[in-house]
Amino acid sequence: MSDSIGISLLGAGNVGSAVLDTLLADVERHNNLIGTKLKLNYVLVQDVDKHKKKSPNIHFTKDFEQIVNDPDTSIVVELIGGESPAKDYLSKLLKSGKHVVTANKDVMAKYGSELNDLAIQNNSSIKYEASVGGGIPIIGPLSRDLLANEISSISAIINGTTNYMLSLMLSEDVSYEDALEQAQKLGYAEPNPVNDVEGIDATYKLAILCGLAFHVDVDPSEIYSKGISNIELQDLKYADELGYSIKLLAKADLIGNRITCLVCPTLIPKSEPLSKVDGVLNAIQLKGNLVGQVVFEGPGAGASATSSAILGDVIDTAKNIHSSWKESSNSILNKIQINDIGDFQSRFYIRVNVIDEPGVLATIAGIMSEHSISIASVIQAASDPEKNTAQIVLITHDASQKNIDLALNTISKEKKVDKIFNLLPIVN
């Protein structure tokens, strides 16, 4: 038994750097969550000198054997990506009893079962939440929380690059080529974009989701796949006119003991939630026999979001390792105070019934102003000539609940004010 859990990384690119930053910054937090420290051992990179200059305190190495043979490394995070040499590394790590966390969709789509079996045979484990949907929890919910369901359908927008491009084409009235250039400029698309725009990336992710949802091995090369490179601005406009959005949809439906699987630009009615998932966002919609339809939405890519999934898996793995030493407590970590509701800051909606006389609004506005509340807009709504009353709806700028309450208390005592109906906060 050691007083810490050793962790090593393969790869220190964008995602790797984000993982390293959080690992080094959140030592205390991780210690509290896990019950023991995470200790960074090695980071595998190609150019040790270059990385050493930037981060002299990290032990970089270009020798994979050093990591797989390190008795002090229990968890290895694989962020090399691609099939080779990552698949070989993952096999060797699992065989040597290391616990593995990976973001590698290519490898998990093609060799997921094989690696899962290796993990079980060797008393190790492999987790891959980051392989689909970036930071959106989807592998976890499918493999645990929704496990009682027979999943009958997956509909997913799981490629941020193409979703960004399709959104941009219609919103900015630009061609496919211009959208691709812009995506490349912003780092959303690779210099060679073929994996994203031809739907290959999405087939890998759909194969992983099918494996978990239908408990079956799906070879990604068997999934029919069509990319977005033939989609012209005109298609988006015609679809829009007809009431649809075009999205690169990854779709799988279970009917009897057969599944239909495809990745294809698809028209989605604007009434459907998936039609409104724009830009680099991802969304995964599942139907289960018990739960009905659930949707998971969030940032499907990006170093920080992906590091959320990876570190979630790391902490979970570390907790499992640590809990076989001693039961970890769910102790309260933070000393947090609940703010008095009076300190709550918001814009507010106020509906008031007033005597329909000149100067009423000025009176109300004056009292508001005395309490440092400024009015953003006013609707002078329905009036009731018989009772000589009128209804006013006020929208305030940001104000504290305390000041609003004080102001309304004074306003309610005004003779010209009949009744204050409702005071509601407005989400910013």
Added chain:
Amino acid sequence: MSDSIGISLLGAGNVGSAVLDTLLADVERHNNLIGTKLKLNYVLVQDVDKHKKKSPNIHFTKDFEQIVNDPDTSIVVELIGGESPAKDYLSKLLKSGKHVVTANKDVMAKYGSELNDLAIQNNSSIKYEASVGGGIPIIGPLSRDLLANEISSISAIINGTTNYMLSLMLSEDVSYEDALEQAQKLGYAEPNPVNDVEGIDATYKLAILCGLAFHVDVDPSEIYSKGISNIELQDLKYADELGYSIKLLAKADLIGNRITCLVCPTLIPKSEPLSKVDGVLNAIQLKGNLVGQVVFEGPGAGASATSSAILGDVIDTAKNIHSSWKESSNSILNKIQINDIGDFQSRFYIRVNVIDEPGVLATIAGIMSEHSISIASVIQAASDPEKNTAQIVLITHDASQKNIDLALNTISKEKKVDKIFNLLPIVN
């Protein structure tokens, strides 16, 4: 070591019956997932005779002691609801080393830490995914997948009753009273609706979410809460006019080491995803420092959806119990064939460039018809007088990919057809 895991239930109401139905129907499936059988032992009810008549093969009892003292029961599912006697039962079960799964939001909001501590002290466990958001996975993702994040904000629609009522009032132009009556008729609201309409139910759920997100104990009675009983149809209409939806929003924000917590009818701009969550749906939006913003949406109530969360927890608990006996395999359960893409059925969008001559559309429609494809609508779009061409967009009724491909192959050979630009499926 036994060859099955014993399970008993407290309560056999709507949710209890749904859990029982699936437990009894999916024996083989659960066996495959867990690696051993779940064996139903006892079901605690008040009226044993009544239940016995409907389900003579189930062992009903009104004696809680029989369950807590049953050496063959490892997992107990608590579905009595409310604080008493449920809290007392849960404590006794955990003290006796039983693993517990509960949907009880009242008890978890008020005594969650105490029960979690009891579980750790007694080597038992307590899971409560069903206590918030019905079948939507949210407790699991917060306590595992998103654990690396510092969560800064929760915005949630977590009371289906009030969301249904507010949606109905605006869409059907009915009063609060009529909406409540309708909700009661459909079983969405209790005969005494105060817990839902006054926001008490939502404060319990928000307290549970705050505990997990901020690692802190929040007393639900400290959460500022305002219900929807003062919301009139007019407020919904004014808000709509101003570009907002009104939702009963449960909101918590962490600023420094203080949180602002409230449950309150709130105006949400229509551009925000939460503004479109209508009817009995629930949605929970979280912001984390790593992941950014993620949204979980689905049915927040109902016996079947709730049973999804409960059985997910049961299977997870059973896997944990079983894995301490032997390593469970993630073996492929299903023999599933992937359908040939030719069998894929869909409506389709087709964009074609044709020579601008009379009879072209008739020719195309004729070929479609020969392949059993009927056309739902046609847009005769932009024409190019110089080249004497016109663009046509066709929307088909349901057809197979195979028939579409055959038809388009024939159409592409027609002299009057210049080019087929795009063929895209349409989501139903």
